[in-house]
Amino acid sequence: MSWVEGAAGSPYGVHNLPYGVFVQAGRGPRIGVRIGDLVLDLDGAEAAGLLLAGGALRRPTLNAFLALGHPQWTTVRRRIVELLTGQEHRPAVEPLLIPLDRVDLVLPFEVADYVDFYSSEQHAGNVGKIFRPGAAPLLPNWRHLPVGYHGRAGTVVVSGTPIIRPQGQRSTPDGPVYGPSTRLDIEAEVGFVVGVPTSLGQRVAVEDFAAHVFGVVLLNDWSARDIQAWEYQPLGPFLGKSFATSVSSWVVPLEALADAWVPAPTQEPAVLDYLRDVPHLGLDLRLTVDWNGDRVSEPPFDGMYWTPAQQLAHLTVNGAALRTGDLYASGTVSGPRRDQVGSFLELTWGGAEPVKLSDGSTRTFLLDGDTVRIGATAPGPDGTSVGLGEVAGTIAPAQPT
Numbered sequence: 341m342s343w344v345e346g347a348a349g350s351p352y353g354v355h356n357l358p359y360g361v362f363v364q365a366g367r368g369p370r371i372g373v374r375i376g377d378l379v380l381d382l383d384g385a386e387a388a389g390l391l392l393a394g395g396a397l398r399r400p401t402l403n404a405f406l407a408l409g410h411p412q413w414t415t416v417r418r419r420i421v422e423l424l425t426g427q428e429h430r431p432a433v434e435p436l437l438i439p440l441d442r443v444d445l446v447l448p449f450e451v452a453d454y455v456d457f458y459s460s461e462q463h464a465g466n467v468g469k470i471f472r473p474g475a476a477p478l479l480p481n482w483r484h485l486p487v488g489y490h491g492r493a494g495t496v497v498v499s500g501t502p503i504i505r506p507q508g509q510r511s512t513p514d515g516p517v518y519g520p521s522t523r524l525d526i527e528a529e530v531g532f533v534v535g536v537p538t539s540l541g542q543r544v545a546v547e548d549f550a551a552h553v554f555g556v557v558l559l560n561d562w563s564a565r566d567i568q569a570w571e572y573q574p575l576g577p578f579l580g581k582s583f584a585t586s587v588s589s590w591v592v593p594l595e596a597l598a599d600a601w602v603p604a605p606t607q608e609p610a611v612l613d614y615l616r617d618v619p620h621l622g623l624d625l626r627l628t629v630d631w632n633g634d635r636v637s638e639p640p641f642d643g644m645y646w647t648p649a650q651q652l653a654h655l656t657v658n659g660a661a662l663r664t665g666d667l668y669a670s671g672t673v674s675g676p677r678r679d680q681v682g683s684f685l686e687l688t689w690g691g692a693e694p695v696k697l698s699d700g701s702t703r704t705f706l707l708d709g710d711t712v713r714i715g716a717t718a719p720g721p722d723g724t725s726v727g728l729g730e731v732a733g734t735i736a737p738a739q740p741t
């Protein structure tokens with residue numbers, strides 16, 4: 341049990357300890373872990389010799405720490421638990437705790453490459469029906485490989501960053517026009533953060549997932565559906581998604597999610613050998629989507645067809661190298677019910693069925709000033725809950741041209 345006030349019973353107790361990067365009092369970015377509603381300054385802790393990570397915790401991003409690898413991640417985590425539970429450490433550690441409301445959280449790691457998958461059968465089926473009416477909703481490859489696209493790492497932003505409405509081409513009956521997107525949407529997703537790199541030509545086997553992936557973030561793959569629908573054939577998403585992708589401030593280590601693994605849906609037909617993961621496990625993360633404060637959806641992550649280990653094996657099967665800070669996202673998380681979908685495209689069925697918010701207004705896609713918050717929890721040890729923080733963003737008007 342932690343001696344930190346408010347830690348016991350919190351989804352951010354010593355069973356969680358997500359990593360982030362904060363700025364406070366005019367000082368440069370520092371690495372910290374969240375405990376309750378406080379952040380433990382790990383830069384200060386390493387400087388004081390309270391824990392040892394070869395200086396990796398004294399950097400402005402998590403990347404050097406992510407590169408250390410699994411044994412070191414475990415050693416540091418155990419030491420942080422000791423510091424936050426042993427009364428003898430309290431005099432030295434307590435001065436390093438800062439209330440969360442006194443810090444600003446920044447992007448926790450420098451994003452190397454960014455990939456986004458398409459692994460929810462419900463989402464892929466719904467988008468297929470909306471984008472390609474009359475055609476089979478799932479394309480023939482979908483059950484044989486985790487479909488994905490490469491996104492734009494440089495426009496990954498931390499939760500809270502305003503999202504400027506993108507402008508671009510959209511198709512009208514009179515031909516293409518240029519202007520602000522009129523169908524701006526969200527995609528509620530889970531992102532996986534790679535720590536340990538590989539070299540060109542090397543592949544990561546499904547069973548080596550935990551040796552490379554450090555942890556998870558919540559992710560919103562903002563999507564301009566009008567730009568996307570016009571540009572995407574045949575090469576896939578481009579400017580309709582590359583204008584911004586938001587991630588949560590906290591990276592939850594996989595070690596905090598040990599109790600959240602559950603059997604993933606049965607795959608039929610059987611997958612090729614390099615994709616076969618035994619056991620075939622997904623994560624029981626329960627997402628929430630709030631639109632201007634109204635809960636509009638609760639997407640369940642445990643139904644995802646492709647697992648994160650399969651996604652990583654596929655991402656590297658051609659010999660593509662991994663870099664520390666690589667980020668790959670699950671794809672939009674949608675369950676079978678309308679109140680479980682991860683996009684407003686699905687929630688409003690392509691804009692045909694507006695939703696009513698509690699202020700009496702209705703929505704199809706996002707209006708300027710709208711705020712979306714995506715949160716999640718997972719089961720933790722001994723009946724506890726693990727909080728994944730949130731990824732939030734507010735829509736700012738398109739920039740004048």
Ligand SMILES: O=C(O)/C=C/C(=O)CC(=O)CC(=O)O
Nearest residue numbers: 457458459467468527671672
């Ligand atoms: O089916 C399509 O043409 C497009 C699909 C998407 O927009 C989804 C995407 O970004 C992948 C995902 O989040 O599941």
Ligand SMILES: [Ca+2]
Nearest residue numbers: 456527561672
């Ligand atoms: Ca997406």
Ligand SMILES: [Mg+2]
Nearest residue numbers: 561581584585
């Ligand atoms: Mg995006």
